[in-house]
Amino acid sequence: MNRIIALDVDGVLADFDAHWRQCAEQVLGRVVPQVHEDHQLRTRYGLTRQECDAVWRAYHDDEWSRLPLYAHAADLIYALEDLGCTVWAVTSIDVRHRAARAESLAGLIPSGRIICVGHAAPAGAKANVLRDLCAVAFLDDHPANANAAAASMPLGTVSLSVLLDRGYQGLEAPECGVTVIDDPMDFPVLVESLLKRTGRIAPREGFAPCKGLAPCKGAA
Numbered sequence: 001m002n003r004i005i006a007l008d009v010d011g012v013l014a015d016f017d018a019h020w021r022q023c024a025e026q027v028l029g030r031v032v033p034q035v036h037e038d039h040q041l042r043t044r045y046g047l048t049r050q051e052c053d054a055v056w057r058a059y060h061d062d063e064w065s066r067l068p069l070y071a072h073a074a075d076l077i078y079a080l081e082d083l084g085c086t087v088w089a090v091t092s093i094d095v096r097h098r099a100a101r102a103e104s105l106a107g108l109i110p111s112g113r114i115i116c117v118g119h120a121a122p123a124g125a126k127a128n129v130l131r132d133l134c135a136v137a138f139l140d141d142h143p144a145n146a147n148a149a150a151a152s153m154p155l156g157t158v159s160l161s162v163l164l165d166r167g168y169q170g171l172e173a174p175e176c177g178v179t180v181i182d183d184p185m186d187f188p189v190l191v192e193s194l195l196k197r198t199g200r201i202a203p204r205e206g207f208a209p210c211k212g213l214a215p216c217k218g219a220a
């Protein structure tokens with residue numbers, strides 16, 4: 001029975017933001033304070049276009065393999081695997097960085113289950129991958145990706161599109177159909193509830209049913 005789960009990596013499993021900022025400080029030789037909550041890195045760190053380009057060049061050259069995982073990354077994946085799920089990474093980096101991505105994931109998700117949609121891929125690219133994988137649930141920290149996955153629900157197999165809200169500004173709002181969480185460990189709870197609802201796993205004896213999904217922000 002299909003229990004394929006797809007996860008974004010940057011901002012979900014790996015602390016890309018802190019690592020990119022650390023790289024920026026090394027490249028620019030100065031402290032790089034966060035000056036804005038904007039999702040776009042140049043605005044977030046008050047960089048010129050030239051500075052931002054220089055950081056990205058250095059990052060692409062040598063940093064993807066060193067990207068540290070969040071403390072919760074292993075627990076999140078193990079919790080999903082304990083539910084009998086197969087976890088895939090669907091990530092917005094270029095395919096040339098896939099080996100480095102696998103290295104930074106330290107075996108939690110093998111290289112063969114990492115799909116790179118490209119650094120500048122449109123939001124719909126991940127939704128297309130989810131359809132091809134027949135993924136039943138998806139977690140991302142960018143609302144455009146979660147929205148696109150939710151919009152594809154009537155057409156495909158994804159039944160649960162979840163946004164991990166990192167508080168970024170300058171992004172679209174999550175649309176109805178997207179479940180919003182602020183703790184990544186809420187995701188396996190939602191997945192377990194979905195699997196039980198759809199008969200993919202039997203409820204455990206004495207299991208207290210989930211009280212309901214997190215509200216869709218902005219929903220009427």
Ligand SMILES: [Mg+2]
Pocket residue numbers: 008009010011012140141142
């Ligand atoms: Mg992300």
